[in-house]
Amino acid sequence: MNIFRKVAALATAATLFAGFGAASAGAQTLEAVKSRGTINVGMLVDFPPFGILDTSGQPDGYDADVAKLLAKDLGVDVNLVPVTGPNRIPYLLSGQVDVLVASLGITEERAKQVDFSQPYAGIEIFLFGEKDVDVPDAAALAGKNVGVARASTQDTAITKIAPEGTNIQRFDDDASAVQALLSGQVPLIGASNTVVAQVETVRPETYTTKFSLSQQRQGIATRPGSTELMAAVNDFLTKMKEDGQLNELHQKWLDAPLPDFIASTNN
Amino acid sequence: MNYELNFAPVFANFDHLIAGTLVTIQLSFGAMLLGTIVAVACAAGKTGGPAPVRWLVDAYVEIIRNTPFLIQIFFIFFGLPALGIRFSPNTAALVALTVNVGAYATEIIRAGIESIQRGQVEAGTALGLKRIQIFRYIVIKPALRTVYPALTSQFIYLMLTSSVVSVISATDLAAAGNDIQSRTFASFEVYLVITGIYLVLSVALSGLFSLVERLAFNYPLSR
Numbered sequence: 001m002n003i004f005r006k007v008a009a010l011a012t013a014a015t016l017f018a019g020f021g022a023a024s025a026g027a028q029t030l031e032a033v034k035s036r037g038t039i040n041v042g043m044l045v046d047f048p049p050f051g052i053l054d055t056s057g058q059p060d061g062y063d064a065d066v067a068k069l070l071a072k073d074l075g076v077d078v079n080l081v082p083v084t085g086p087n088r089i090p091y092l093l094s095g096q097v098d099v100l101v102a103s104l105g106i107t108e109e110r111a112k113q114v115d116f117s118q119p120y121a122g123i124e125i126f127l128f129g130e131k132d133v134d135v136p137d138a139a140a141l142a143g144k145n146v147g148v149a150r151a152s153t154q155d156t157a158i159t160k161i162a163p164e165g166t167n168i169q170r171f172d173d174d175a176s177a178v179q180a181l182l183s184g185q186v187p188l189i190g191a192s193n194t195v196v197a198q199v200e201t202v203r204p205e206t207y208t209t210k211f212s213l214s215q216q217r218q219g220i221a222t223r224p225g226s227t228e229l230m231a232a233v234n235d236f237l238t239k240m241k242e243d244g245q246l247n248e249l250h251q252k253w254l255d256a257p258l259p260d261f262i263a264s265t266n267n
Numbered sequence: 268m269n270y271e272l273n274f275a276p277v278f279a280n281f282d283h284l285i286a287g288t289l290v291t292i293q294l295s296f297g298a299m300l301l302g303t304i305v306a307v308a309c310a311a312g313k314t315g316g317p318a319p320v321r322w323l324v325d326a327y328v329e330i331i332r333n334t335p336f337l338i339q340i341f342f343i344f345f346g347l348p349a350l351g352i353r354f355s356p357n358t359a360a361l362v363a364l365t366v367n368v369g370a371y372a373t374e375i376i377r378a379g380i381e382s383i384q385r386g387q388v389e390a391g392t393a394l395g396l397k398r399i400q401i402f403r404y405i406v407i408k409p410a411l412r413t414v415y416p417a418l419t420s421q422f423i424y425l426m427l428t429s430s431v432v433s434v435i436s437a438t439d440l441a442a443a444g445n446d447i448q449s450r451t452f453a454s455f456e457v458y459l460v461i462t463g464i465y466l467v468l469s470v471a472l473s474g475l476f477s478l479v480e481r482l483a484f485n486y487p488l489s490r
Contacts, residue, residue, distance in 0.1 A: 172445075
């Protein structure tokens with residue numbers, strides 16, 4: 001009997017403490033960052049070109065550049081902390097980093113655990129192809145050849161929506177699928193916004209995007225309740241989008257302009 | 268080592284593997300047949316044709332034997348459309364394999380033809396046979412018998428080389444394996460099964476070749 005009561009009391013105390021601890025950690029983030037003079041930013045280093053390690057082993061890439069500018073905007077030093085896909089949210093929630101600029105896709109599931117800023121990067125997958133090929137919707141794919149990189153997001157998306165009779169040609173990578181499009185071997189391919197932009201530089205006015213297959217927005221994440229820090233991050237991103245700096249970074253790392261559905265989102 | 272083998276994803280996609288195996292078999296036999304025709308014609312041209320034909324055959328053989336197959340198949344699939352020549356992936360694969368094996372087999376068969384002693388050809392002329400009859404009865408049959416082992420090992424190599432054609436989205440056995448692997452991530456199991464299928468195909472092909480040898484070339488050697 002006694003032992004049960006003890007366990008129950010401990011559990012209650014632990015719950016209270018954890019709740020209190022998380023709330024206070026969140027509320028103090030911006031202040032803590034400023035008084036520390038350093039912001040700890042979690043980022044992936046295995047996700048080129050967003051997060052990579054440079055030749056001297058330092059984190060680099062689109063995310064690193066965004067993180068550095070964010071720190072500059074806040075007037076503090078940046079400390080880039082390499083995280084991995086599975087551990088990035090735990091790193092944030094346990095307070096080891098203040099924000100994540102870790103190519104974190106904005107999803108409802110994740111929004112229950114962390115707060116997201118407005119998107120700072122995004123990937124959109126299109127059905128892309130020759131101008132005069134008329135494909136208003138998925139049903140019109142029947143009987144057509146579509147090139148994709150095997151096992152890519154575009155492969156999965158097109159395989160899911162393609163009607164019976166669509167001939168999906170799977171190549172080893174995006175480069176081969178693009179090559180098949182350029183040489184006229186396939187009239188259509190599944191391609192991301194960066195690939196589309198590259199093709200349009202090489203052969204302008206030859207191809208058009210038919211319809212969007214999927215969109216992913218990547219946001220900067222903070223612990224829930226870090227309202228002030230989140231407001232600062234959002235202001236920073238709005239500024240970066242307005243003065244074209246984010247677009248420049250996107251051009252630098254992805255060889256394509258910031259996609260419209262990211263540039264035009266301001267909330 | 269506490270990896271647990273799980274073949275369920277492989278067997279769930281077995282029809283895909285069978286379809287891929289059939290494409291590999293079709294490509295291999297198609298290229299062997301067409302390649303042999305190309306090679307016999309080229310070897311005949313090289314040993315008995317006029318100078319321009321010999322140069323052409325030389326150029327063909329040297330270009331193909333001194334460049335990688337991967338580049339040849341890329342050239343045929345991605346390059347030729349610029350000249351208006353367009354093949355579907357599986358046809359492009361067949362063309363590339365035929366062109367490739369044709370060049371190697373040309374050299375092998377030429378060696379066989381050159382092993383036929385002049386005296387035999389002269390005997391044919393003395394008997395009043397036409398040139399085409401001499402080639403058909405006196406030269407090519409014993410020539411093929413002489414080089415048959417080299418030719419068949421080239422054919423088995425061709426069947427194994429055909430695993431490269433998935434790079435142009437042809438739907439052969441290796442492509443089927445890559446598809447299943449990329450969907451199920453059971454790479455070890457998938458490639459183990461694929462390896463097994465290629466092994467069975469090679470062994471079966473060897474068996475078939477020795478059967479053909481016994482049926483077609485089983486006459487006493489005169490030498």
